[in-house]
Amino acid sequence: MNELFLKIVNMSISASWLVLVVLILRFVLKKAPKWVNILLWGIVAIRLICPFSFESALSLIPSAETFPEKVISGPSFDVQTGITPVDNRINDYLGDRYFEGVTVPANNGNNIMTILTIVWTIGILLLVAYTVISYWRLRRKVDTAVRYKDNIFQSENVKSPFVLGIIKPRIYLPFNMNGQDLEHVVAHEQAHIHCKDHWWKPFGFLLLTIHWFNPLVWLAYVLLCRDIELACDERVIKELGNEQRADYTQALVACSVNRRMIAACPLAFGEVGVKDRVKSVMNYKKPAFWGVVLAVIVCVFVAVCFLTNPVTKNNGTDGTVxxxxxxxxxxxxxxxxxxxxxxxxxxxxxxxxxxxxxxxxxxxxxxxxxxxxxxxxxxxxxxxxxxxxxxxxxxxxxxxxxxxxxxxxxxxxxxxxxxxxxxxxxxxxxxxxxxxxxxxxxxxxxxxxxxxxxxxxxxxxxxIQIEGFSNEAHQVFRAEILEIHDGHYLVKPVEGSWELNSADRIVVPISNAHPSPEPEIGDVIEIEYSGEILETYPARIADVYGIKVIKQTETWDLIPMVMVNGTLYLDTGHESKIEARCGVMDGEITSQVDGNKQPSVDNQSNFGTGYGYQYGATEGTIELFMNGKWWIFATEEARQKIQFPSIEDEISKFYLTIGSEGVKSIKLSMPNSSGGFENADGSLLKKGERIWLENLDGYTDLRGLTITALGENGEIIWTASIPDEEENKGFTHLVNDDWEITNIE
Known part of the structure; x- marks a missing residue:
């Protein structure tokens, strides 16, 4: 509610500049048609009621928000809290010595704003009550009115003619009115109805009710009522001769009333500024064409310059910090x-x-x-x-x-x-x-x-605003840094979306990284990205929007690891190259601890269970079978000694997609080398499964490659060959009903 009040105050202040301009223009354009004044007050009304506006370099409004809705300025006083604060990432450094008996200054600016908001609300309620009571009393007075003709009624309780009603407006006249006076009065009131003044005056009073605290709005409403009557007089007399205008002024004087209270309704014939209206009627001259054109141009200028907001300063801090x-x-x-x-x-x-x-x-x-x-x-x-x-x-x-x-x-x-x-x-x-x-x-x-x-x-x-990215439109995952290269990290996710799992290796470009602390191998980082992962191996993040170190760790902390025979083996982040394997596992991971804890019993990991393992060919290593691949885990000592190939050496250029059922193994043959692939557990390869094809013996492409798919009993299911022709060098995509080969470079 406080923010709403501040918004109204800012709207009122912005409109005040426009009110001052209209006051000047009413004097400058006094020879212009009176409907021009109504149009100018309409522009003021738009400024008073519209909570938003376009920005323009032509705007003459000094500021669209004089009192910021987020301002917290104000006098302060001290209160003793005696409350120990809850821990958070900054409070950890504070200590009990700082918070015990701390004197906490409390800003009472919000209290003042709340009081002002309450006063504003009370003012609105009082004006609404005044309007309702006034309307009810007036309706009671005319309950006994007698229809004269059409929507014209006469009543002994009516002292001056007026229009009452919004949906079905009625003209009420006193019984003693007849002749020329009656004709002029009815013409005037019908002009009100034709111009919808029985709508605009209550609407103006509604705006006054909302902005009652602004004296310029009160002045604007009084002048609006006067200009409505002047414009209506002008509409009636523009076709009358001098004698008829004199009769019209006599009707004005005869129907004049002394009303000192401001009201939302009715539209009374002799209620507002009778003296000025008589002068205006007697001095009326038809405005010149160019005068009307100039007045319209002025209205357009006022609308452009005062209905728009000044161009907002979008200030950062570049070069000024x-x-x-x-x-x-x-x-x-x-x-x-x-x-x-x-x-x-x-x-x-x-x-x-x-x-x-x-x-x-x-x-x-x-x-x-x-x-x-x-x-x-x-x-x-x-x-x-x-x-x-x-x-x-x-x-x-x-x-x-x-x-x-x-x-x-x-x-x-x-x-x-x-x-x-x-x-x-x-x-x-x-x-x-x-x-x-x-x-x-x-x-x-x-x-x-x-x-x-x-x-x-x-x-x-x-x-204050944040100009940057938000994870509402992006995706976020956390990963452990396995390797740091020039321009990218090799990471292993520790948590994230369903398509990321602990066996994946992902290349993350180093961009938009939080400058502190400096990431190191073994750290866990949070990566915000577009959601797109390129199908390479390792996978590669396309667009990185932010990288932040979440936890700096010791070597073993949060790194996937297992305990086997009392020895701790840590993930190296590298896949085993051993092709021929015995189908018997040496053991299986059967229990796990949290990802930030160290396994303490045999066959335990900190990332999951159900993974089989075999002892590695290199001393101090074991190899875990996860998601169809063998991954090397090593003791801390072995990790320091083993020379693993760089990430560029591990990236395969080609992958084969199986397009048929019943395939158990794939045989690959080149003119001077051969290879193959099958699941270690002897299960069939699934339709749609991808197999990465490593370059064989230095071949830079797969021209001359023959692929043979074998079934459960060794029978040939299909065979594919890539002709050793120049046109097949550097191909990007080959497809068949049973297979598909893609070049990812």
Missing amino acids: TEWFDYLETPDEMVWDGRLEINLPEFPGVTFRWYPEKMEAVTEEGIVPLFHGMPIWNTYFCDLTGDRIPDLCSTYTFGSGIIDSRIIIYDYANGASYELSDRGYFDFTLRFNEADGYLYVDKTKYNTDELVETGRLVFKNNS
Whole structure:
């Protein structure tokens, strides 16, 4: 409700500029048709009621949001909480010494805003009650009215003619009216109905009810009522002669009433500005054509310049960032009873002073508290609001019971502050990216390290915003870094979507990576990506939107591992090249622990169960059969000694897709080499299953390759050959009913 009130206040202030312009134009265009004034007031009404607008460089509105909806400025007072905060990723560094008996400043700006909102609501209710009662009393007066003709009624309780009703408007006249007066009055009231004035006046009063706190809106409504009558007079008299106009003015004087209260209805003939109306009628001259054209052009100009908002400053912090202090990455370096001070040339005579629990400005007049925290973790100076004067940009923790991380921007030059927070749901932290010179915001789920959104800190529409990506449109998974290469990581997922499992190896381009901490082999990182995984081996992520280290680990922490015969074997991330194997397993993984724990009993892993294994050919290794492939696990000592091929050597260029049922094994033969493939458990290959074809003996393509599919009893099911011809060099796709070969390069 508070935000709604602030929105109304901002709309009212924006419309006030337009009201002032219309007041000037009413005087400048006094010789223009009176309906032009009604049109101008209609533009004001649009500004008062429309909560949004287009931006334009032609806009003459100084600001579309004078009072930001997220502003949190206000006087402060101290309260003793005596509450120990819950733990979170920042609070771990605080310690009991800081929170016991801590003095927490509470901002009462929200209390003031709540009071103002309540007063505004009461004002609306009073005006609505006044309108309803007035309408009810008027209806009672005319209940005994007698139909004169059509929609015209006469009543002894009516002192001055008026129109009443919105859906079916009626004209009410006093009994003593007749002759010329009656003719002119009826013509006037019918003109009201024709122009739908019985709609526009109540609509104007509705806007007045909403913006009752703005004196310019009251003035606008009074002048609207007067201009409605003037325009209606003009519509009636433009075809009358001088004598008839004199009779019309006599009818005005005869029907004039002294009404001091503002009302939503009715439309009374002699109610508003009779003296001015008489002058206008007697001095009426038909407006010149070019005068009308000029008036219309002015209305269009006013609409373009005052119904649009100024172009919003979308300010980032590029090139303007100056770091004062930042303890987010090094909390142990914070001196909890310390103090920092800084002077900026943009603020002569002002010293900004930081304590862990508060930020203040020291001047000759005294000390002004700016904002408080528990503690304030970092502060940067940058021109975020676009006025070429530095703003204070800080991360701080705050709250009672629920202690969350927030970002505050303090615009000292204008005395306003803006907060980015979502108590109990999300934490926000600020960091500086030296690579591009911007301040960035990291949005995480409350009390966790789970990254929800990250992006540049910008100031738009008078509020703090994050300009970047969000995982609402992208996918996220976590993975352990197996290898670090120039430009990419080789990772193994530890959790993610269903198509990712612990046996996959994925190449992740190093892009949009969080600058700190520096990832190392064995770390778990969180990867946000487009959802597209290229079908290479290892698989490759197409578009990476963000990489962040979730946990830095020791060598064994979170790395897939197994315990066999009292020895711990760690995943090497490499597939075994041994083709011929005995079908008997040496053992099976039968139990597991959490992924961040070390197995402690035989045949136990930290990633799953049901995997068979055989002892490896190299000392200190075993090989696990997972998802149709053999993966090498080794002791820590063996992992350091074994020279594994690089990722580029392991990537196969071709894969074969089985297109028929009943295939048990595949035989491959080249002019000078041969190979094959079959499941270690002797099961049939499935239709649609893919087999990676390694290059044989240095062959750079598969020209001359013969593929033979054998059944359960060794019978030939089908045979395929790739002719050794130049046209088949570097092919991308070969297809048949029984098979399909794809070149992934």
